[in-house]
Amino acid sequence: MHGDFDFSVLADSLPFLWTGLQFTLKLTIVAMLGGIALGTLLALARLSPFAMLAKAASWYVNIMRSIPLVMVILWFFLVIPLLTGQPMGAENSALVTFTLFEAAFYCEIMRAGIQSVARGQVAAGYALGFTYSQNMRLVILPQAFRNMVPVLLTQTIVLFQDTSLVYAIGAKDLLKAAEVAGKNYNRPVEMVIFAAVIYFVVCYSLSFVVKRLQQRYAIKR
Amino acid sequence: MNQMTNSPMIELRNVSKWYGQFQVLTDCSTQVSKGEVIVVCGPSGSGKSTLIKCVNGLEAFQQGEVIVKGISVGDPKTALPKLRAHVGMVFQHFELFPHMTITDNLCIGQIKVLGRSKDEAQQKAAKLLDRVGLKAQAHKHPGQLSGGQQQRVAIARALCMDPICMLFDEPTSALDPEMINEVLDVMVELAKEGMTMMCVSHEMGFARKVAHRVIFMDQGRIVEDATKEDFFGTPRSERAQLFLSKILSH
Numbered sequence A: 001m002h003g004d005f006d007f008s009v010l011a012d013s014l015p016f017l018w019t020g021l022q023f024t025l026k027l028t029i030v031a032m033l034g035g036i037a038l039g040t041l042l043a044l045a046r047l048s049p050f051a052m053l054a055k056a057a058s059w060y061v062n063i064m065r066s067i068p069l070v071m072v073i074l075w076f077f078l079v080i081p082l083l084t085g086q087p088m089g090a091e092n093s094a095l096v097t098f099t100l101f102e103a104a105f106y107c108e109i110m111r112a113g114i115q116s117v118a119r120g121q122v123a124a125g126y127a128l129g130f131t132y133s134q135n136m137r138l139v140i141l142p143q144a145f146r147n148m149v150p151v152l153l154t155q156t157i158v159l160f161q162d163t164s165l166v167y168a169i170g171a172k173d174l175l176k177a178a179e180v181a182g183k184n185y186n187r188p189v190e191m192v193i194f195a196a197v198i199y200f201v202v203c204y205s206l207s208f209v210v211k212r213l214q215q216r217y218a219i220k221r
Numbered sequence B: 001m002n003q004m005t006n007s008p009m010i011e012l013r014n015v016s017k018w019y020g021q022f023q024v025l026t027d028c029s030t031q032v033s034k035g036e037v038i039v040v041c042g043p044s045g046s047g048k049s050t051l052i053k054c055v056n057g058l059e060a061f062q063q064g065e066v067i068v069k070g071i072s073v074g075d076p077k078t079a080l081p082k083l084r085a086h087v088g089m090v091f092q093h094f095e096l097f098p099h100m101t102i103t104d105n106l107c108i109g110q111i112k113v114l115g116r117s118k119d120e121a122q123q124k125a126a127k128l129l130d131r132v133g134l135k136a137q138a139h140k141h142p143g144q145l146s147g148g149q150q151q152r153v154a155i156a157r158a159l160c161m162d163p164i165c166m167l168f169d170e171p172t173s174a175l176d177p178e179m180i181n182e183v184l185d186v187m188v189e190l191a192k193e194g195m196t197m198m199c200v201s202h203e204m205g206f207a208r209k210v211a212h213r214v215i216f217m218d219q220g221r222i223v224e225d226a227t228k229e230d231f232f233g234t235p236r237s238e239r240a241q242l243f244l245s246k247i248l249s250h
Ligand SMILES: Nc1ncnc2c1ncn2[C@@H]1O[C@H](COP(=O)(O)OP(=O)(O)O)[C@@H](O)[C@H]1O
Pocket: B019, B024, B042, B043, B044, B045, B046, B047, B048, B049, B050, B051
């Protein structure tokens, strides 16, 4: 029965798999954009002269980075409804969890990026009359971001792979869709292989982009 | 230029500064009148950059007072961004913003700090770029320009803000020799127009040409503060004599 592969069922299940992939991509993009935004704020907090704020941000980052993602996903899925009094749905829960979790990692990248901006640039911004916030927005963050694009993308590749962990709460991502389709068509192995191929193609293309960016950057220096 | 107005443009009164245990500046006092050009020299590590950065509050100091056009820089109530907007500063390594075009480098401060309109800012930028001879480079990025060109843009960027005085921190010491003069020419012209200038520089030719006074620093102290004639004629301190003989010999 399972002796040889039969990929002919793939064509029929493509639309269904596509809905799964859509959620995987949505989760990746939302967590990336939200994570970078929140992570940048956390980085600013960590670098701020206000000790309390710096400490709080540092705690947040270190705690998030020391708990396995699967546990955070499960924990949020179970606890948020208890706090808000209403169920949230696996998909929304995943979006919130990933954004909050990834923010800790993007924070450390942005912190390194901010520190990579030459001190003379910071001085030049202040000398022109910029306030702290203007100097951050106009001079420091744009350069920090540029310097960190390859690293931010690398983190996003990891994030993309990690989205498959939402199986723990039953959110319908690409992996889940492949599993369901595999059951429906009685071809579980083919479906999971196909899902793996998609994960691979996306990650490999992104890695390629990162490599190109790094090369371009290396020449510039 | 002997008829100076009464209150000085820049005044330093017994400024002292420490980095932890290490005292960078000890009891530094001097005045710069309107229209005056001061050249600050001294060996590397003597505190010249630190001193000049105290003038616009880029460096904090623990003792003494710095007063720019009547405003106390060290006073916590002073709005430093507002003060700095009118004190131009030029750095050793140019510090143009690499992610912006030359025109944007010249406009951003005018728009975000002075509140000028984009048109107004661009007109001013074009005028000043023309003045430093770089009109053709307006659309380029700083990385595409030579060091001398970048430094002239940096001067134009500061001038766009209509500064009441200009601070220069070794503006030519990172340049290849053949580019030094194009920058000094711009500075000489500025001095002749009556700009108040405080220049950290070892370009003694420049000092002879346009400086009114020369300050010599050593180990965080102002060792000599003399008119140009006195400084080059008969420097009083041995250290200044030694320093002069060294830099004039090559
Ligand atoms: N951030 C800092 N922390 C500790 N020491 C510093 C710092 N910046 C400068 N210094 C020290 O202060 C002294 C004066 O530096 P600086 O003003 O840059 O000298 P100069 O411009 O005359 O070469 C030097 O000995 C330098 O090592």
